[in-house]
Amino acid sequence: MKLPSVADYVPATPAGRTFALTALISSVGTGLFLAGSTVFFIRYVGLSNAQIGLGLAVAACFGFLATVPVGVIGDRFGPHRTLIGAQLWRAGCFVGLVFVDGPLAFVVVASCMAAAEGSTPPLTQAVVAETTGPEDRVRTMAIIRTVRNVGFSLGALLAAPLLSASSTTAYQSIVLGNALAFALSAGLLLRLRLPKSTVARTSRSALRAIRGFRDWRYVTLAGLNGTLSLHMTILSVGIPLWTVQATEAPAAIVPILVFTNTVLAVLLQVPFSNGADDSPGAGRALRRGGLALAGCCVAFALAQGTSAVVAVGVLAVGCVLLTFGELWQAVGGWQLSYLYAPEKQKATYLSVFNLGSTGQGIIGPSIVTTVVIGTGRIGWIGLAVFFVLAALLVRPVITLLDRAPRPAPADEPASEPLSP
Template sequence: MPRSVLRAYVPATANGRAFAVISLVNAIGTGLYLAASAVFFVRSVGLTAAEVGTGLAVSGVVGFLTTVPIGAAGDRFGARRTLVALQVWRAGGFAVLCLVHGLVGFTLVSCALAAAEAATQPMTQAVASATVAGTDRTRTMAIIRTVRNAGFSVGALLAAPLLTADSVWPYRVIVLGTAAAFLVSALMLTRLRLDGADTVQRKVGPLRAIRRFRDWRYGLLTVLNGVLNLHVTILSVGLPLWALEATAMPAGALPFLVLVNTLMSIVLQVPVARIAEREGGAARSLCLGGVALALCCLALAAAGTPGSPWAAAGVLALGCVLLTFGEMWQATGGWELSYDWAPEDQKGVYLSVFSLGGTGQRIVGPALITSVVIAAGPAGWIGLAAAFCLAALLVTPVTRLLRTAPPAAEPAAPVERIHP
């Protein structure tokens, strides 16, 4: 690969490069856990599948309710300090998870972890954006997403030999490895020197900061992005279930669809993100994401028609390609628009509010896709395609509202910069 191409995958600043490494460590730890979590819950914690679902559902609600208060705390204490605290919190939570047994303990620890994990994404966005300035923020975000996808794959590969041991302690070692990854990333974060990420709002408490949020336009953008975030559930739940229940594709081809998504995300996220560097590019990226996801749904609706297994696999592969482009465009547009329209003195609150679209999707999405879309057959996918099209059409008027009629805001409280 030419050196100029490789350089495009390296952040321009030293802090940006350091944060990319931190993101890689985080992603490897997360990949370890995701690869082994289902087995760990059953073999180590001693849960049934129904109990796992119950515990995760309760923790998902807790994460939804605590995201904005923790984001407001980030405005008060500084995004970097808050992110360091969240990473230590997560490391401790995963270490404790190795000790629990039964539904009650699992649910309590899962709720604590969910609160930290839901708030981590907006704090990560705030800190990552502080590592760069101007248009390079878009490229750095794309690089971080690329690094994270690679890290998930590495973590999953590292978990594979431990999973083959089929005993409790190797499963616990995987979870402890996840805890160690988060602890290492917290230590690395303390070495970053980012003025913007260490800004402290000493005069505004979290509850007051939440009450100050009145921006219904930003709320509309959050809802639209949450709808487009359904690509997460389509990939993890909708596509595999639809492929197995309604198409002739052989089950053995499913891993290849996931591989297509992973490889495309690693290779193409940086080039795809360049659209946001142009004037109006972030809104255009979000619109394109909606269109690509609508076309993906139409491909999935058509996948049940071919009687040949490989013809069905080909249509599903096309749907997966479209889904991946939708994912990349949505991520780019959502990242840029959410940051651009968040006031400097309320980044934590605004970015946390924006992240609720994704959190809400994770709560509602599985039931929506399985009980409504798949249950309705091809008509369900066509209906979802229409919803994606509507969301794409609404992006432009909503961003125009944000641009031409910004909400009146209270005078910002005095800001004091603290340097570690």
């Protein structure tokens, strides 16, 4: 793998560079909020742990249900306009969060936030598709993901002095700082000049578009990608719990492992995007991601029952494999979701594809905590087998998509069924 240069981290087009800057600004705000959100909810709003957990669960379900309808809106009015609206909506929600004074208001505002949050990734992909050529879009997405990881880290660092201040003004600043970041991001997106699209926008309603979606092959691919997206929950929930509860490794190793993941993701996401510019390359990346995640699970299983020194080493190997799986999964998922989404329904299809990873965020924590960690080594081995099966299914699903009839334009009846 060729080591990247500074130029490799700069998008090829002016629009791509502007878009990367918006991603950096919004991710700084998100990192600021994520680092201080729990403290804000407990000390400022006055919520209990149970109320926070229930509210976020309800919001996640609402965001899941809203993802595809917002994608349909993106196809009707353009993903660029819709993404601007989503960023402004998120800014308004965070301003509203300052005035939340109880669990019911928290659930309402959090659900409104989740509606825009869940639709942002597919809208982002759709806008990137309009600002770059096919040969550069995966690299641009890799750069944006790299920039976002940097932004999250910077935002978390900015949150530290505000949390230390432990005052009402500091807590409000955490939330309003995120609102400002989204407002600035929307302003930059307004200045973004996209090439004039030759693709006609759909005029169908969201309900008709959703009811008419029958591309089960694409849904299957989205499910496989969502399965491999479980690495997010393994990193945030699985590694901390398993390290502390089942191994002799010191708890202090957990933040080091997470930091290692972040650094590797920043350094390697762009190089890992090489060779994934077509369907075979993207499929290869997705399969490699599944195998790397399987290896990661085996390593975590082996960390149990060893000395502290050995456990730390094995967990480190598992963390590196987890990161490799994450990088390959992201690259493969981006390209395959693009390639098999019809032009007139790009935002709708990308939103459907994103349901896999969104659904993982809802059920993933229960799977990792109850099924995997709850059953110990056998749970990790079982999850490894699950990842291997998902990787092996990628090729046949892509073959089905290649052989499938393409959907008719959104406003015209299909000449033949979308699924047999």
